[in-house]
Amino acid sequence: MLKSFTALFGAVFFLATPLRADDGGVLVLGGTGQLGSEIVKDLVEAGEDVTVFVRPTSKRERLAGLIIAYKVGDILSDADMERVFTSATYRAVIDASGQAFGGDQNYYEKSQRVISKWALAGNVGHIILHGATGAGDSAHMMVMENVPEFQRISIASKSVAEDVLKASGVPYTVIRHMTLLPLENKESGNARLTTSQMAIGAMTRDGLARLTMECLDNSACINMTFHAVDDDVELTGRYTGMWKRYRTVIKPYVFEAREAGGRLE
Numbered sequence: 347m348l349k350s351f352t353a354l355f356g357a358v359f360f361l362a363t364p365l366r367a368d369d370g371g372v373l374v375l376g377g378t379g380q381l382g383s384e385i386v387k388d389l390v391e392a393g394e395d396v397t398v399f400v401r402p403t404s405k406r407e408r409l410a411g412l413i414i415a416y417k418v419g420d421i422l423s424d425a426d427m428e429r430v431f432t433s434a435t436y437r438a439v440i441d442a443s444g445q446a447f448g449g450d451q452n453y454y455e456k457s458q459r460v461i462s463k464w465a466l467a468g469n470v471g472h473i474i475l476h477g478a479t480g481a482g483d484s485a486h487m488m489v490m491e492n493v494p495e496f497q498r499i500s501i502a503s504k505s506v507a508e509d510v511l512k513a514s515g516v517p518y519t520v521i522r523h524m525t526l527l528p529l530e531n532k533e534s535g536n537a538r539l540t541t542s543q544m545a546i547g548a549m550t551r552d553g554l555a556r557l558t559m560e561c562l563d564n565s566a567c568i569n570m571t572f573h574a575v576d577d578d579v580e581l582t583g584r585y586t587g588m589w590k591r592y593r594t595v596i597k598p599y600v601f602e603a604r605e606a607g608g609r610l611e
Contacts, residue, residue, distance in 0.1 A: 371394060372438045372440060373439045374396060375461065382443070385558050387412065390412050397415040424463075427464045428467075438471060439472070440476075441461060445500070451496070455504075455507050473519070474558055474562070475511055477522045479546060481508055481522060483571075485501075488595060518569060519561050522571070522573050525547070538557070539573070539574055548588060
């Protein structure tokens with residue numbers, strides 16, 4: 347079990363009961379992407395019945411050789427998502443989807459309205475949404491005027507997406523992250539989830555996939571919002587100056603709180 351959860355929940359984590367564990371498979375949105383494909387691989391390795399929703403143009407090379415089902419359509423299409431959620435039973439949905447290059451800048455808000463609507467109609471037991479540090483009630487951390495415009499729009503859209511999901515009635519988990527490292531970077535083994543909004547830093551995709559798996563069917567994660575960080579991951583290349591860049595977009599009190607604790611997060 348994840349040791350950071352032990353710190354957060356104590357014995358409650360170990361007493362957590364499975365949620366609808368035998369009721370349907372897992373639907374992954376964005377499963378052909380860099381993060382989504384890592385999640386799909388972990389699900390398959392765990393013996394899960396996995397369905398990946400893809401665009402007609404999605405490249406599936408990262409999922410080659412995996413025994414999974416595909417549903418094809420447009421996440422923003424009400425009709426397509428109705429078809430997906432009424433044609434099969436899913437106990438959980440993992441949303442690792444992202445805006446297509448050059449696509450609608452309000453993608454996250456719009457997609458979550460459709461996803462949540464049909465997940466509720468399909469009696470889905472759990473949605474795990476991958477979001478962004480700075481969204482929702484973590485916005486106070488950010489110096490938004492220093493954030494590039496396209497990222498500000500994305501974060502704002504992800505904030506609304508969180509609100510839509512939380513109001514939908516579907517049990518949820520939101521996992522926010524800040525800097526996602528390249529696929530070839532591997533976690534330190536100490537990647538963790540925390541409810542602390544002072545936790546900022548880099549995450550690897552394999553680490554984020556592992557943390558996602560540890561929230562699947564875990565009642566300790568239900569209706570919770572977490573930040574994902576890996577304090578000990580090795581930073582290379584253009585990421586070596588990450589903390590210096592953070593100081594232009596993160597408010598000083600975040601660093602003061604972390605430094606007072608003897609470690610940057």
